[in-house]
Amino acid sequence: MSRRWIVYAVLLVGGLIMITPFVWQLVVSLQTVTESMRVPPMPVPSWQWHNFADVFRTVPLGRQFLNTVIVTVAVTAGQLLLCSLAAFAFARLEFPGRGPIFMLFLAVLMVPGELFLLPRYEIMQGLGWLNSLQALIAPGVFGAFGTFLLRQFFKTLPRELDEAARLDGANPLQIYWWIMLPLVRPGLLALGLLTVMWSWSSLLWPLVVNTDPEMMTLSAGLASLRGQYLTDYPILFAGSVVASLPVIVLFVVMQRQLIAGIAFTGSKG
Protein backbone atom coordinates (compact mmCIF):
# COMPACT_ATOMS: atom_id res chain seq x y z
CA MET A 1 0.00 0.00 0.00
CA SER A 2 2.71 2.46 0.96
CA ARG A 3 4.51 1.69 -2.28
CA ARG A 4 1.46 2.88 -4.22
CA TRP A 5 1.60 6.20 -2.39
CA ILE A 6 5.18 6.71 -3.45
CA VAL A 7 4.19 6.18 -7.09
CA TYR A 8 1.43 8.79 -6.85
CA ALA A 9 3.65 11.22 -4.96
CA VAL A 10 6.49 11.00 -7.49
CA LEU A 11 4.13 11.34 -10.47
CA LEU A 12 2.38 14.30 -8.89
CA VAL A 13 5.55 16.18 -7.94
CA GLY A 14 7.00 15.52 -11.40
CA GLY A 15 3.73 16.59 -13.01
CA LEU A 16 3.71 19.82 -11.02
CA ILE A 17 7.22 20.61 -12.23
CA MET A 18 6.05 19.91 -15.78
CA ILE A 19 3.15 22.36 -15.64
CA THR A 20 4.71 25.09 -13.49
CA PRO A 21 5.92 27.01 -16.58
CA PHE A 22 2.37 26.97 -18.00
CA VAL A 23 0.79 28.15 -14.79
CA TRP A 24 3.41 30.85 -14.46
CA GLN A 25 2.86 32.01 -18.02
CA LEU A 26 -0.88 32.17 -17.55
CA VAL A 27 -0.60 34.06 -14.27
CA VAL A 28 1.95 36.58 -15.57
CA SER A 29 -0.20 37.22 -18.64
CA LEU A 30 -2.72 38.70 -16.19
CA GLN A 31 -0.24 40.86 -14.24
CA THR A 32 1.16 44.35 -14.68
CA VAL A 33 4.75 44.76 -15.86
CA THR A 34 5.84 45.82 -12.36
CA GLU A 35 4.20 42.80 -10.78
CA SER A 36 5.87 40.52 -13.30
CA MET A 37 9.32 41.69 -12.10
CA ARG A 38 8.68 41.46 -8.40
CA VAL A 39 11.14 39.74 -6.09
CA PRO A 40 10.27 37.23 -4.75
CA PRO A 41 8.21 36.13 -7.78
CA MET A 42 4.52 35.87 -6.88
CA PRO A 43 2.16 33.69 -8.88
CA VAL A 44 -0.85 35.87 -8.14
CA PRO A 45 -2.78 37.36 -11.06
CA SER A 46 -4.21 40.84 -10.78
CA TRP A 47 -6.56 40.15 -13.70
CA GLN A 48 -5.12 42.57 -16.22
CA TRP A 49 -7.30 41.24 -19.03
CA HIS A 50 -6.35 44.22 -21.18
CA ASN A 51 -2.96 42.57 -21.79
CA PHE A 52 -4.75 40.29 -24.21
CA ALA A 53 -6.28 43.23 -26.05
CA ASP A 54 -2.93 45.05 -25.98
CA VAL A 55 -1.01 42.24 -27.63
CA PHE A 56 -3.48 42.27 -30.52
CA ARG A 57 -2.78 45.98 -30.87
CA THR A 58 1.04 45.80 -30.67
CA VAL A 59 1.35 43.08 -33.30
CA PRO A 60 -1.00 41.92 -36.04
CA LEU A 61 -1.77 38.91 -33.85
CA GLY A 62 -5.25 38.44 -35.30
CA ARG A 63 -3.83 38.36 -38.80
CA GLN A 64 -1.05 36.00 -37.72
CA PHE A 65 -3.59 33.76 -36.07
CA LEU A 66 -5.58 33.61 -39.29
CA ASN A 67 -2.39 32.94 -41.30
CA THR A 68 -1.50 30.07 -39.01
CA VAL A 69 -4.97 28.56 -39.27
CA ILE A 70 -4.97 28.80 -43.09
CA VAL A 71 -1.48 27.32 -43.42
CA THR A 72 -2.15 24.52 -40.93
CA VAL A 73 -5.46 23.52 -42.51
CA ALA A 74 -4.05 23.60 -46.05
CA VAL A 75 -0.89 21.70 -45.14
CA THR A 76 -2.79 19.06 -43.20
CA ALA A 77 -5.42 18.54 -45.92
CA GLY A 78 -2.70 18.37 -48.58
CA GLN A 79 -0.60 15.92 -46.59
CA LEU A 80 -3.56 13.63 -45.96
CA LEU A 81 -4.56 13.53 -49.61
CA LEU A 82 -1.13 13.29 -51.27
CA CYS A 83 0.43 10.96 -48.68
CA SER A 84 -2.52 8.60 -48.74
CA LEU A 85 -2.56 8.48 -52.56
CA ALA A 86 1.13 7.64 -52.74
CA ALA A 87 0.96 5.30 -49.77
CA PHE A 88 -1.93 3.39 -51.35
CA ALA A 89 0.02 2.97 -54.60
CA PHE A 90 3.16 1.80 -52.79
CA ALA A 91 1.23 -0.65 -50.62
CA ARG A 92 -1.38 -2.04 -53.01
CA LEU A 93 -0.31 -1.62 -56.64
CA GLU A 94 2.42 -3.33 -58.62
CA PHE A 95 4.60 -1.24 -60.90
CA PRO A 96 8.20 -1.44 -62.09
CA GLY A 97 10.58 0.58 -59.93
CA ARG A 98 8.26 0.60 -56.94
CA GLY A 99 10.99 -0.54 -54.54
CA PRO A 100 13.71 1.89 -55.66
CA ILE A 101 11.30 4.83 -55.79
CA PHE A 102 10.15 4.05 -52.28
CA MET A 103 13.76 3.87 -51.11
CA LEU A 104 14.25 7.34 -52.56
CA PHE A 105 11.28 8.55 -50.50
CA LEU A 106 12.83 6.98 -47.40
CA ALA A 107 16.19 8.62 -48.13
CA VAL A 108 14.46 12.00 -47.83
CA LEU A 109 13.47 11.03 -44.28
CA MET A 110 17.11 10.63 -43.30
CA VAL A 111 18.13 14.13 -44.35
CA PRO A 112 17.88 16.97 -41.82
CA GLY A 113 15.45 19.73 -42.83
CA GLU A 114 18.14 22.42 -42.97
CA LEU A 115 19.45 20.99 -46.24
CA PHE A 116 16.27 22.01 -48.01
CA LEU A 117 16.02 25.59 -46.81
CA LEU A 118 18.48 27.59 -48.94
CA PRO A 119 17.31 26.18 -52.30
CA ARG A 120 13.66 26.41 -51.24
CA TYR A 121 14.21 30.05 -50.42
CA GLU A 122 15.60 30.55 -53.91
CA ILE A 123 12.63 28.73 -55.44
CA MET A 124 10.22 30.99 -53.54
CA GLN A 125 12.23 34.05 -54.56
CA GLY A 126 12.10 32.92 -58.18
CA LEU A 127 8.34 32.46 -58.03
CA GLY A 128 7.87 35.83 -56.32
CA TRP A 129 6.37 34.02 -53.34
CA LEU A 130 8.44 35.52 -50.54
CA ASN A 131 6.09 36.90 -47.89
CA SER A 132 3.13 34.83 -48.99
CA LEU A 133 1.12 32.03 -47.47
CA GLN A 134 1.84 29.80 -50.50
CA ALA A 135 5.50 29.87 -49.48
CA LEU A 136 4.53 28.18 -46.21
CA ILE A 137 1.98 25.81 -47.69
CA ALA A 138 3.65 24.51 -50.86
CA PRO A 139 6.62 22.69 -49.30
CA GLY A 140 4.51 21.58 -46.34
CA VAL A 141 1.98 19.46 -48.22
CA PHE A 142 4.66 17.01 -49.35
CA GLY A 143 6.12 14.59 -46.88
CA ALA A 144 7.95 11.31 -46.92
CA PHE A 145 7.05 10.58 -43.30
CA GLY A 146 3.30 10.62 -43.95
CA THR A 147 3.67 8.40 -46.99
CA PHE A 148 5.70 5.92 -44.97
CA LEU A 149 3.29 5.99 -42.03
CA LEU A 150 0.15 5.46 -44.12
CA ARG A 151 1.79 2.77 -46.23
CA GLN A 152 2.11 0.72 -43.03
CA PHE A 153 -1.63 1.07 -42.50
CA PHE A 154 -2.57 0.19 -46.08
CA LYS A 155 -0.36 -2.89 -45.94
CA THR A 156 -2.30 -4.41 -43.06
CA LEU A 157 -5.55 -4.60 -45.06
CA PRO A 158 -6.42 -8.02 -46.50
CA ARG A 159 -5.75 -8.74 -50.20
CA GLU A 160 -9.26 -10.04 -50.74
CA LEU A 161 -10.61 -6.50 -50.47
CA ASP A 162 -8.95 -5.31 -53.68
CA GLU A 163 -9.60 -8.56 -55.47
CA ALA A 164 -13.30 -8.52 -54.76
CA ALA A 165 -13.61 -4.88 -55.76
CA ARG A 166 -11.69 -5.51 -58.97
CA LEU A 167 -14.01 -8.35 -59.87
CA ASP A 168 -16.82 -5.86 -59.49
CA GLY A 169 -15.04 -3.68 -62.03
CA ALA A 170 -13.69 -0.97 -59.71
CA ASN A 171 -10.51 0.82 -60.79
CA PRO A 172 -7.67 1.52 -58.33
CA LEU A 173 -8.76 5.10 -57.70
CA GLN A 174 -12.24 3.91 -56.78
CA ILE A 175 -10.81 1.19 -54.55
CA TYR A 176 -8.60 3.78 -52.86
CA TRP A 177 -11.38 6.23 -52.23
CA TRP A 178 -14.39 4.01 -51.43
CA ILE A 179 -12.84 0.96 -49.82
CA MET A 180 -9.35 1.57 -48.51
CA LEU A 181 -9.47 5.15 -47.25
CA PRO A 182 -12.29 4.55 -44.75
CA LEU A 183 -10.37 1.56 -43.40
CA VAL A 184 -7.17 3.48 -42.68
CA ARG A 185 -8.98 6.22 -40.76
CA PRO A 186 -6.88 5.71 -37.59
CA GLY A 187 -3.75 6.29 -39.68
CA LEU A 188 -5.19 9.41 -41.29
CA LEU A 189 -6.18 10.72 -37.88
CA ALA A 190 -2.70 10.10 -36.45
CA LEU A 191 -1.00 11.76 -39.42
CA GLY A 192 -3.49 14.62 -39.34
CA LEU A 193 -2.91 15.36 -35.66
CA LEU A 194 0.88 15.14 -35.96
CA THR A 195 0.81 17.42 -39.01
CA VAL A 196 -1.35 19.99 -37.24
CA MET A 197 1.04 19.96 -34.30
CA TRP A 198 4.17 20.40 -36.43
CA SER A 199 2.71 22.86 -38.85
CA TRP A 200 1.26 25.07 -36.12
CA SER A 201 4.54 25.32 -34.24
CA SER A 202 7.24 25.24 -36.89
CA LEU A 203 9.57 28.19 -36.68
CA LEU A 204 12.69 28.21 -38.87
CA TRP A 205 11.14 28.16 -42.36
CA PRO A 206 8.35 30.67 -41.58
CA LEU A 207 10.94 32.90 -39.96
CA VAL A 208 13.18 33.11 -43.01
CA VAL A 209 10.64 33.13 -45.82
CA ASN A 210 8.08 35.61 -44.49
CA THR A 211 9.60 38.69 -42.89
CA ASP A 212 6.57 40.95 -43.18
CA PRO A 213 4.67 40.77 -39.84
CA GLU A 214 1.37 40.64 -41.76
CA MET A 215 2.42 37.39 -43.41
CA MET A 216 3.98 35.71 -40.38
CA THR A 217 2.63 32.75 -38.51
CA LEU A 218 2.13 32.96 -34.74
CA SER A 219 5.36 31.12 -34.08
CA ALA A 220 7.47 33.57 -36.08
CA GLY A 221 5.40 36.51 -34.86
CA LEU A 222 6.05 35.62 -31.22
CA ALA A 223 9.70 35.02 -31.92
CA SER A 224 10.03 38.43 -33.55
CA LEU A 225 8.59 40.05 -30.41
CA ARG A 226 11.40 38.79 -28.26
CA GLY A 227 13.72 41.71 -29.00
CA GLN A 228 11.30 44.64 -28.98
CA TYR A 229 9.04 43.85 -26.08
CA LEU A 230 11.41 41.84 -24.02
CA THR A 231 10.67 43.64 -20.78
CA ASP A 232 6.92 43.50 -21.26
CA TYR A 233 6.48 39.91 -20.20
CA PRO A 234 2.73 40.16 -19.49
CA ILE A 235 2.10 41.13 -23.12
CA LEU A 236 4.51 38.51 -24.44
CA PHE A 237 2.78 35.85 -22.39
CA ALA A 238 -0.70 36.94 -23.39
CA GLY A 239 0.47 36.41 -26.98
CA SER A 240 2.01 33.05 -26.05
CA VAL A 241 -1.21 31.86 -24.44
CA VAL A 242 -3.26 32.83 -27.49
CA ALA A 243 -0.72 31.12 -29.77
CA SER A 244 -0.44 27.81 -27.93
CA LEU A 245 -4.01 27.40 -26.77
CA PRO A 246 -5.59 25.95 -29.95
CA VAL A 247 -3.18 23.03 -30.17
CA ILE A 248 -3.38 22.39 -26.44
CA VAL A 249 -7.18 22.27 -26.64
CA LEU A 250 -7.00 19.97 -29.67
CA PHE A 251 -4.64 17.70 -27.74
CA VAL A 252 -6.86 17.55 -24.67
CA VAL A 253 -9.85 16.64 -26.87
CA MET A 254 -8.05 14.16 -29.14
CA GLN A 255 -5.53 12.90 -26.63
CA ARG A 256 -6.17 9.20 -27.12
CA GLN A 257 -5.81 9.30 -30.89
CA LEU A 258 -2.66 11.42 -30.81
CA ILE A 259 -0.99 9.20 -28.23
CA ALA A 260 -1.95 6.11 -30.22
CA GLY A 261 -0.46 7.69 -33.33
CA ILE A 262 2.84 8.46 -31.63
CA ALA A 263 3.01 5.01 -30.07
CA PHE A 264 2.41 3.59 -33.54
CA THR A 265 5.33 5.52 -35.07
CA GLY A 266 7.43 4.05 -32.27
CA SER A 267 6.46 0.47 -32.99
CA LYS A 268 6.80 0.72 -36.77
CA GLY A 269 9.64 3.21 -36.97
Add this chain to the structure above:
Amino acid sequence: MLLTEERAAAKAAARPGRRPRRDWLWGYGLIAPMALGLAVFYLWPIVQTLYLSFTESGVFGGQTWVGLDNFAALFGDEEMLGALRNTLLYSVLVLIGVPLAIVIAALLNVPGLRGLGFFRTLYFLPVVTMPAAVGLTWRYLYNGDFGLINYLLGEIGIDGPYWASDPEFAIYAIAVVGIWSSLGYNAVLFLAGLQGIPKHYYEAAAIDGAGRTRQFFRITLPLLTPTTFFVMVITLINALQVFDLVYLMIDTKSPAMAGSRTIVYLFYEQGFVQNNRGYAAAIAVVLLVLILALTALQFRLQRRWVHYE
Protein backbone atom coordinates in the same frame (compact mmCIF):
# COMPACT_ATOMS: atom_id res chain seq x y z
CA MET B 1 4.04 -10.97 -43.75
CA LEU B 2 6.70 -11.18 -46.39
CA LEU B 3 5.61 -14.65 -47.38
CA THR B 4 2.00 -13.72 -48.03
CA GLU B 5 3.15 -10.73 -50.02
CA GLU B 6 5.40 -12.84 -52.19
CA ARG B 7 2.69 -15.36 -52.69
CA ALA B 8 0.25 -12.65 -53.71
CA ALA B 9 2.82 -11.21 -56.12
CA ALA B 10 3.41 -14.65 -57.62
CA LYS B 11 -0.30 -15.13 -58.03
CA ALA B 12 -0.66 -11.78 -59.75
CA ALA B 13 2.24 -12.59 -62.07
CA ALA B 14 0.75 -15.95 -62.96
CA ARG B 15 -2.48 -14.36 -64.11
CA PRO B 16 -2.67 -13.31 -67.77
CA GLY B 17 -1.40 -9.81 -68.71
CA ARG B 18 -3.79 -6.92 -69.17
CA ARG B 19 -4.38 -5.94 -65.56
CA PRO B 20 -0.80 -5.52 -64.25
CA ARG B 21 0.01 -3.27 -67.24
CA ARG B 22 -2.89 -1.00 -66.36
CA ASP B 23 -1.79 -1.14 -62.73
CA TRP B 24 1.53 0.39 -63.72
CA LEU B 25 -0.15 3.48 -65.05
CA TRP B 26 -2.35 3.78 -61.97
CA GLY B 27 0.68 3.29 -59.74
CA TYR B 28 2.72 5.99 -61.43
CA GLY B 29 -0.29 8.27 -61.62
CA LEU B 30 -1.09 8.03 -57.93
CA ILE B 31 2.45 8.60 -56.70
CA ALA B 32 3.09 11.34 -59.27
CA PRO B 33 1.91 14.36 -57.23
CA MET B 34 3.92 13.33 -54.18
CA ALA B 35 6.95 12.29 -56.19
CA LEU B 36 6.95 15.58 -58.07
CA GLY B 37 6.65 17.59 -54.85
CA LEU B 38 9.39 15.62 -53.12
CA ALA B 39 11.61 16.07 -56.16
CA VAL B 40 11.12 19.85 -56.23
CA PHE B 41 11.12 20.63 -52.50
CA TYR B 42 13.34 17.85 -51.12
CA LEU B 43 15.54 15.99 -53.62
CA TRP B 44 16.51 18.91 -55.83
CA PRO B 45 17.32 21.10 -52.79
CA ILE B 46 19.63 18.37 -51.48
CA VAL B 47 21.57 18.37 -54.76
CA GLN B 48 21.51 22.16 -54.86
CA THR B 49 22.76 22.49 -51.27
CA LEU B 50 25.62 20.09 -52.01
CA TYR B 51 26.52 22.23 -55.03
CA LEU B 52 26.21 25.48 -53.04
CA SER B 53 28.59 24.16 -50.40
CA PHE B 54 31.39 24.27 -53.00
CA THR B 55 30.64 27.86 -53.99
CA GLU B 56 30.86 31.37 -52.63
CA SER B 57 28.27 34.13 -52.94
CA GLY B 58 29.51 37.02 -55.07
CA VAL B 59 29.06 40.60 -53.98
CA PHE B 60 26.57 41.21 -56.79
CA GLY B 61 24.83 37.86 -56.42
CA GLY B 62 25.71 34.69 -58.27
CA GLN B 63 27.91 31.88 -57.02
CA THR B 64 31.56 31.16 -57.80
CA TRP B 65 33.06 27.69 -57.52
CA VAL B 66 35.60 27.57 -54.70
CA GLY B 67 36.10 23.82 -54.27
CA LEU B 68 36.64 22.78 -50.69
CA ASP B 69 37.41 26.28 -49.40
CA ASN B 70 34.21 26.54 -47.35
CA PHE B 71 34.92 23.30 -45.56
CA ALA B 72 38.53 24.25 -44.92
CA ALA B 73 37.36 27.59 -43.55
CA LEU B 74 34.73 25.92 -41.35
CA PHE B 75 37.27 23.90 -39.46
CA GLY B 76 39.31 26.97 -38.65
CA ASP B 77 36.24 29.01 -37.72
CA GLU B 78 35.94 29.60 -33.98
CA GLU B 79 32.17 30.04 -34.26
CA MET B 80 31.78 26.72 -36.07
CA LEU B 81 33.99 24.86 -33.61
CA GLY B 82 32.05 26.46 -30.78
CA ALA B 83 28.77 25.49 -32.42
CA LEU B 84 29.95 21.89 -32.83
CA ARG B 85 30.93 21.76 -29.17
CA ASN B 86 27.67 23.38 -28.00
CA THR B 87 25.50 21.12 -30.17
CA LEU B 88 27.25 17.95 -29.02
CA LEU B 89 27.12 19.04 -25.38
CA TYR B 90 23.41 19.83 -25.71
CA SER B 91 22.76 16.46 -27.37
CA VAL B 92 24.59 14.53 -24.65
CA LEU B 93 22.66 16.40 -21.95
CA VAL B 94 19.32 15.68 -23.64
CA LEU B 95 20.25 12.00 -24.03
CA ILE B 96 20.98 11.89 -20.31
CA GLY B 97 17.34 12.93 -19.86
CA VAL B 98 16.09 9.78 -21.62
CA PRO B 99 16.19 7.53 -18.50
CA LEU B 100 13.89 10.04 -16.82
CA ALA B 101 11.25 9.20 -19.43
CA ILE B 102 11.71 5.48 -18.68
CA VAL B 103 11.07 6.13 -15.00
CA ILE B 104 7.92 8.17 -15.71
CA ALA B 105 6.65 5.53 -18.15
CA ALA B 106 7.33 2.74 -15.66
CA LEU B 107 5.40 4.62 -12.97
CA LEU B 108 2.51 5.26 -15.37
CA ASN B 109 2.52 1.56 -16.18
CA VAL B 110 2.04 0.44 -12.56
CA PRO B 111 -0.95 -1.94 -12.67
CA GLY B 112 -4.19 -0.43 -11.41
CA LEU B 113 -2.86 3.14 -11.43
CA ARG B 114 -5.68 5.65 -11.20
CA GLY B 115 -5.64 8.91 -13.12
CA LEU B 116 -3.40 7.67 -15.93
CA GLY B 117 -5.05 10.08 -18.35
CA PHE B 118 -4.57 12.97 -15.96
CA PHE B 119 -0.89 12.29 -15.37
CA ARG B 120 -0.25 11.65 -19.03
CA THR B 121 -1.77 15.05 -19.85
CA LEU B 122 0.51 16.78 -17.34
CA TYR B 123 3.63 15.22 -18.82
CA PHE B 124 2.57 15.56 -22.44
CA LEU B 125 1.48 19.21 -22.32
CA PRO B 126 4.97 20.60 -23.09
CA VAL B 127 5.12 18.47 -26.25
CA VAL B 128 2.09 20.16 -27.79
CA THR B 129 3.09 23.66 -26.74
CA MET B 130 4.57 25.95 -29.35
CA PRO B 131 8.37 26.05 -28.88
CA ALA B 132 8.32 29.82 -29.33
CA ALA B 133 6.04 30.15 -26.29
CA VAL B 134 8.09 27.58 -24.38
CA GLY B 135 11.31 29.50 -25.04
CA LEU B 136 9.85 32.81 -23.88
CA THR B 137 8.42 31.33 -20.71
CA TRP B 138 11.61 29.60 -19.67
CA ARG B 139 13.63 32.66 -20.45
CA TYR B 140 11.49 34.49 -17.92
CA LEU B 141 11.89 31.71 -15.33
CA TYR B 142 15.65 31.83 -15.89
CA ASN B 143 15.86 35.61 -15.47
CA GLY B 144 18.83 36.46 -13.25
CA ASP B 145 17.07 39.12 -11.19
CA PHE B 146 13.43 38.14 -10.82
CA GLY B 147 13.24 34.62 -12.24
CA LEU B 148 11.68 31.78 -10.30
CA ILE B 149 14.66 29.47 -10.73
CA ASN B 150 17.20 31.77 -9.14
CA TYR B 151 14.72 32.57 -6.40
CA LEU B 152 14.34 28.88 -5.57
CA LEU B 153 18.10 28.37 -5.80
CA GLY B 154 18.52 31.34 -3.46
CA GLU B 155 16.24 29.69 -0.94
CA ILE B 156 18.66 26.78 -0.69
CA GLY B 157 21.65 29.08 -0.55
CA ILE B 158 22.81 28.97 -4.17
CA ASP B 159 23.50 32.23 -5.97
CA GLY B 160 22.21 31.44 -9.48
CA PRO B 161 23.93 32.94 -12.53
CA TYR B 162 22.39 35.09 -15.25
CA TRP B 163 21.51 31.96 -17.21
CA ALA B 164 20.60 33.56 -20.52
CA SER B 165 23.63 35.83 -20.72
CA ASP B 166 26.32 33.62 -19.20
CA PRO B 167 28.26 31.66 -21.84
CA GLU B 168 29.19 29.06 -19.20
CA PHE B 169 25.66 28.12 -18.22
CA ALA B 170 23.39 29.01 -21.14
CA ILE B 171 23.62 25.65 -22.89
CA TYR B 172 22.77 23.77 -19.68
CA ALA B 173 19.75 26.00 -19.17
CA ILE B 174 18.61 25.30 -22.74
CA ALA B 175 19.19 21.56 -22.32
CA VAL B 176 16.91 21.48 -19.28
CA VAL B 177 14.17 22.98 -21.45
CA GLY B 178 14.97 20.46 -24.18
CA ILE B 179 14.53 17.59 -21.73
CA TRP B 180 11.35 19.13 -20.31
CA SER B 181 9.88 19.51 -23.82
CA SER B 182 10.54 15.96 -24.99
CA LEU B 183 9.97 14.04 -21.74
CA GLY B 184 6.27 13.43 -22.41
CA TYR B 185 6.83 12.32 -26.00
CA ASN B 186 9.49 9.83 -24.97
CA ALA B 187 7.42 8.62 -22.03
CA VAL B 188 4.55 7.84 -24.43
CA LEU B 189 6.89 5.77 -26.60
CA PHE B 190 8.28 3.95 -23.56
CA LEU B 191 4.79 3.34 -22.19
CA ALA B 192 3.84 1.66 -25.48
CA GLY B 193 7.02 -0.40 -25.27
CA LEU B 194 6.28 -1.42 -21.68
CA GLN B 195 2.77 -2.49 -22.57
CA GLY B 196 4.25 -4.75 -25.22
CA ILE B 197 6.19 -6.80 -22.66
CA PRO B 198 4.30 -10.08 -22.07
CA LYS B 199 2.90 -10.39 -18.55
CA HIS B 200 4.04 -14.00 -18.13
CA TYR B 201 7.67 -12.92 -17.76
CA TYR B 202 6.75 -11.05 -14.62
CA GLU B 203 4.60 -13.90 -13.33
CA ALA B 204 7.45 -16.36 -13.82
CA ALA B 205 9.88 -13.99 -12.11
CA ALA B 206 7.51 -13.50 -9.19
CA ILE B 207 7.24 -17.24 -8.74
CA ASP B 208 11.04 -17.40 -8.67
CA GLY B 209 10.90 -14.86 -5.86
CA ALA B 210 12.24 -11.82 -7.71
CA GLY B 211 11.08 -8.53 -6.16
CA ARG B 212 9.84 -5.48 -8.04
CA THR B 213 13.25 -3.81 -8.28
CA ARG B 214 14.90 -6.97 -9.52
CA GLN B 215 12.12 -7.49 -12.07
CA PHE B 216 12.61 -3.93 -13.31
CA PHE B 217 16.33 -4.40 -13.92
CA ARG B 218 16.20 -8.01 -15.12
CA ILE B 219 13.05 -8.00 -17.25
CA THR B 220 11.74 -4.51 -17.93
CA LEU B 221 14.95 -2.76 -18.93
CA PRO B 222 16.33 -5.53 -21.17
CA LEU B 223 13.00 -6.10 -22.95
CA LEU B 224 12.56 -2.36 -23.37
CA THR B 225 15.90 -1.93 -25.16
CA PRO B 226 14.43 -1.85 -28.71
CA THR B 227 12.26 1.13 -27.66
CA THR B 228 15.18 2.71 -25.82
CA PHE B 229 17.26 2.39 -28.96
CA PHE B 230 14.56 3.98 -31.11
CA VAL B 231 14.10 6.84 -28.64
CA MET B 232 17.86 7.46 -28.44
CA VAL B 233 18.12 7.59 -32.24
CA ILE B 234 15.32 10.11 -32.74
CA THR B 235 16.28 12.13 -29.66
CA LEU B 236 19.83 12.50 -30.94
CA ILE B 237 18.72 13.40 -34.46
CA ASN B 238 16.39 16.08 -33.08
CA ALA B 239 18.90 17.38 -30.54
CA LEU B 240 21.58 17.84 -33.20
CA GLN B 241 19.14 20.16 -35.02
CA VAL B 242 18.15 22.35 -32.06
CA PHE B 243 17.39 25.92 -33.11
CA ASP B 244 14.11 27.26 -31.69
CA LEU B 245 15.14 27.33 -28.04
CA VAL B 246 18.45 29.05 -28.74
CA TYR B 247 16.71 31.62 -30.92
CA LEU B 248 14.08 32.35 -28.30
CA MET B 249 16.12 32.18 -25.11
CA ILE B 250 19.40 33.88 -26.06
CA ASP B 251 19.70 37.42 -27.40
CA THR B 252 21.47 37.87 -30.72
CA LYS B 253 24.18 40.01 -29.17
CA SER B 254 24.32 38.29 -25.80
CA PRO B 255 27.75 37.12 -24.64
CA ALA B 256 26.01 33.79 -23.94
CA MET B 257 25.71 33.23 -27.69
CA ALA B 258 29.30 32.02 -27.86
CA GLY B 259 28.41 29.29 -25.39
CA SER B 260 25.06 28.36 -26.86
CA ARG B 261 25.16 28.98 -30.61
CA THR B 262 24.29 25.64 -32.18
CA ILE B 263 25.09 24.35 -35.67
CA VAL B 264 21.62 25.13 -37.02
CA TYR B 265 21.69 28.56 -35.41
CA LEU B 266 24.99 29.29 -37.14
CA PHE B 267 23.50 27.97 -40.38
CA TYR B 268 20.59 30.39 -39.95
CA GLU B 269 22.91 33.33 -39.22
CA GLN B 270 25.19 32.63 -42.15
CA GLY B 271 22.51 31.70 -44.66
CA PHE B 272 19.73 34.13 -43.89
CA VAL B 273 21.18 36.99 -41.88
CA GLN B 274 24.63 37.41 -43.44
CA ASN B 275 23.69 35.91 -46.81
CA ASN B 276 26.74 33.68 -47.06
CA ARG B 277 24.82 31.01 -48.95
CA GLY B 278 27.79 28.84 -49.83
CA TYR B 279 29.19 28.88 -46.33
CA ALA B 280 25.77 28.11 -44.84
CA ALA B 281 25.33 25.22 -47.28
CA ALA B 282 28.68 23.81 -46.14
CA ILE B 283 27.46 24.00 -42.52
CA ALA B 284 24.31 22.09 -43.50
CA VAL B 285 26.40 19.42 -45.22
CA VAL B 286 28.58 19.04 -42.12
CA LEU B 287 25.37 18.64 -40.08
CA LEU B 288 24.14 15.95 -42.48
CA VAL B 289 27.40 14.04 -42.22
CA LEU B 290 27.40 14.38 -38.44
CA ILE B 291 23.83 13.07 -38.15
CA LEU B 292 24.43 10.17 -40.53
CA ALA B 293 27.69 9.24 -38.79
CA LEU B 294 26.26 9.33 -35.27
CA THR B 295 23.12 7.44 -36.33
CA ALA B 296 25.25 4.79 -38.06
CA LEU B 297 27.38 4.57 -34.92
CA GLN B 298 24.27 3.97 -32.83
CA PHE B 299 23.10 1.22 -35.17
CA ARG B 300 26.55 -0.33 -34.95
CA LEU B 301 26.61 -0.23 -31.16
CA GLN B 302 23.06 -1.54 -30.78
CA ARG B 303 24.25 -5.13 -31.24
CA ARG B 304 26.00 -4.82 -27.90
CA TRP B 305 23.01 -3.82 -25.83
CA VAL B 306 19.68 -4.13 -27.66
CA HIS B 307 17.76 -7.39 -27.15
CA TYR B 308 15.52 -8.40 -30.00
CA GLU B 309 13.34 -11.43 -29.55
